[in-house]
Amino acid sequence: MKYIWQYVKEFKGLLLLSLLGTLGFVVVTLGMPTLLAQLIDDVILGDVNRSVWPYFIIMVILASIGLVGRLITSYSSSKIVANMTMNMRNDAYEKMQDLSHHEFQELGVPSLTTRISSDAFILLQFTDMIIRQGFTAPMMIIVSVIMIITTSIELGVTILPLAPLIVVVVLLIARITLPISERQQKNLDRINRVLRESITGLRVIRAFNREDFQANRFAHANDNYRQESTSLFRWMAVTPALFSVVINLAIIAIIWFGAGFIERQTMQVGTVVAFIEYVFHALFSLMLFANIFMMYPRAQVSAGRLQEVLDTKISINEKPADQQIHDFPESGSLEFRDVDFAYPDADKPVLRNINFKTKAGETVAFIGSTGSGKSTIVKLIPRFYDVSKGQILVDGVDVRDYNLKELRSKIGYTPQKALLFTGDISDNLRFGKFDADEQDMEHATIISQAQEFISRLENHYQTHLAEGGSNLSGGQKQRLSIARSIIGGREIYIFDDSFSALDYKTDAAVRSALQEETKNATTVIVAQRVGTIMHADQIIVLDEGEIAAVGTHKELLATSPLYHEIAASQLSEEELNR
Structure with a gap:
């Protein structure tokens, strides 16, 4: 798998160390039956007066080498998969930092959470399995087959038909489990989404007595995940059961035919015992290898989901460093030139023909009905979205010509x-x-x-x-x-309806203190309350994504029916006529 390899290849030294450890373990594991066969034939059934100590010492030495090899493999594997998973998560997180709000909506926050946590963990398990078993199993199978052929071709032929049968069954089960794994992970996304909504919206759920409804939503998502998991694990359980039967049948066949060879004195008892060990290790290693194929569909799905995050095209792109502008003709100025904006998945623009200009030390405010585009305008300034048409200039420079960090360092944003x-x-x-x-x-x-x-x-x-x-x-x-x-x-301060939770007294105190603090900067305010913006240098009245009127508070009261209507609904007659 390319996705896993691009991370694992960074640890080639540890991979080589793991390979050497595995080689030592395999040689020792298959060396033991050979030594055991010699002990049975030469000492137990042969010369009883012959000392067993040489065999015992060699076995202890082999066991120690095997233990060291196993420890080396375990150490290397643990270090590789831990670092690999950390790097996967870091890369996915760094890519997430570059995604715009549109990409977040497409991928989904619960899904992104699942990918970085659950999918990365599945790849950790799969890679650990490959290094521990994927190296060991092929070596063990190859060496075991060589020992089987060397020991007795006739006896080896009796178990030969079992291997293709196992391979076919494993490949068939792997093909069946791939779509199940995809559905399982998608259901896990749904569980995370419902859980996230239940936690963040707990007060609303309780206020409307919808605990049972939300519990049923979660139970339904959880039950779907259970059904897919049960189906997946049921298929995965077939392989070990099949192998147990095959291994037992193989041992029975070896004992049956081996007994005939012993009776005809064409084979010794120790050789049959060793042959059973060789076959057991060959078939058991084949089972371990099959487990990797069983795990592969889940890992393939998880790798694809993480790769999708990395491959997601970013809609907010920076120009190359040599094309970015770092010299600014003005300081603290802000201008919108013929700006239109439509959300990527929208049918029509939410902002049309927006034009205004303000300079350092001035305050521009936006007011209008809900859905008129007030918050959308201020989100375009730090490039949370890009304009569909026109230009936004900060310090006389198009925001698309900035380095993003440099642009946003000029802006103090209060969401x-x-x-x-x-x-x-x-x-x-x-x-x-x-x-x-x-x-x-x-x-x-x-x-x-x-x-x-x-x-x-x-x-x-x-x-x-x-x-x-x-x-x-x-x-x-x-x-x-x-x-x-x-x-x-900062040079520009944006307050996106940031005073709505303040009482009138605190609101007035904050705005009064801000006047001195922001006297050399541009201040952009989005508000619902006329009292918050009535002292702004420019008030822009928005109506269905277009500028309906521009002016000071007094000018708009006299010239804009919409602004007068909004103000009349909030201010007393005395305040309106002041």
Whole structure:
């Protein structure tokens, strides 16, 4: 398998060491029956006065060599598969970091989780099996067949028809189990999806008393996985049972025909005993080799799923380094020129003919009804998506001409959903500035009004946050998210409906503090509340993906019926006429 080999080939030295260890083990394993045959024929049934000590010493030496060989193989295999799996997961994770939101939607987050965890583990098991058994079994089969032919061709012919029968059955079962393995992994994806939705949506499920419904969804997905697994393991169980029967039949045949050879004095007892050992090792090794073929369909499916992640074409591509622009004619400016945007799987654009320009020190705000495209606009600036038509210029340069890291380092982005990571408050703030000290954190949290609740916490910035910041309120999470985006000092600040969980008093305090902090930067605000944006230099009113009006708060109240309608629904008559 090409996918596995591209990782395993990095450890050629360990592979060679494993091969040598396997060779030593095979020679010792098949050397024992030969020595045993000589002991039976020459001492036990021959010269009883002959000492057994030489045989005993040689057997101990052989056993020690075999043990060392086995340990070398186990050590090499363990090190190879552990490092291989780590590299597989790292590569898949690094590729995931480059995927756009569209690719994530296509592959599915639960499926990506399964691929990096479950599929990588299946490949670990398969590769370990290949190195431990895939090296040993062929050598053992070849050497065993040579010993069988050398010992007695006549007796070997009696078991010859069994080998092709086993091979045919194994190949047939492998072909049957391949589609079952594919369905099994897809069902595991479904289990992860339902489980993820059940955990993240637990409050909603309880609020609507839908525990039974969700439990049935999970049970249905789990039952489908059980059915496919049962079918797969049932077929896989056929091979060991078949081999047990074949090995027993082979031993019976050898004893039956061997007894006749002994009776005619054409073969000695020790030779028959050794022959049984050779046949047992040959057939047992064939069974081990068959296990690899049984495991192969599952590994093939898992390798294909991981390779699919690596082969996924990235829609957000960077220009080659020598074509990227690093000199900027302006600082902190932002401009949209005739921008249209349609999601990759959409039938029509969600944004049409978007044009505006703002410079450092100015604030531009977007308001409009739900689904008008407000959040979509700000996601285009850091290139979470690429425009379908037109240009977005940051500092006078098309965002597609930037190095992505350089572009995003200019932007402080506060998402619509305040997402915090497991760890301390300080860990989350350092996402905005990796080397931030306590003074930096204090400055940012004072501006975002987060200092007020952090100072009441026992461990302050070292307070541990649960997954997703679930031990904080929505407003506290939002304030920390704002602090994280401003702590590094940026040229452009984007607040995507980032004040929605704040009360009016805190909202006003945050915006007042931000004015001084962002006076030399461009500030982009998406909001539902007119009170949040009424002091912006430009307010852009969106309606069904198009700009319906542009102006200041007072200008729009006088000229835009849509803006006036929105403002009238939120502000008092006195505030409207102020």
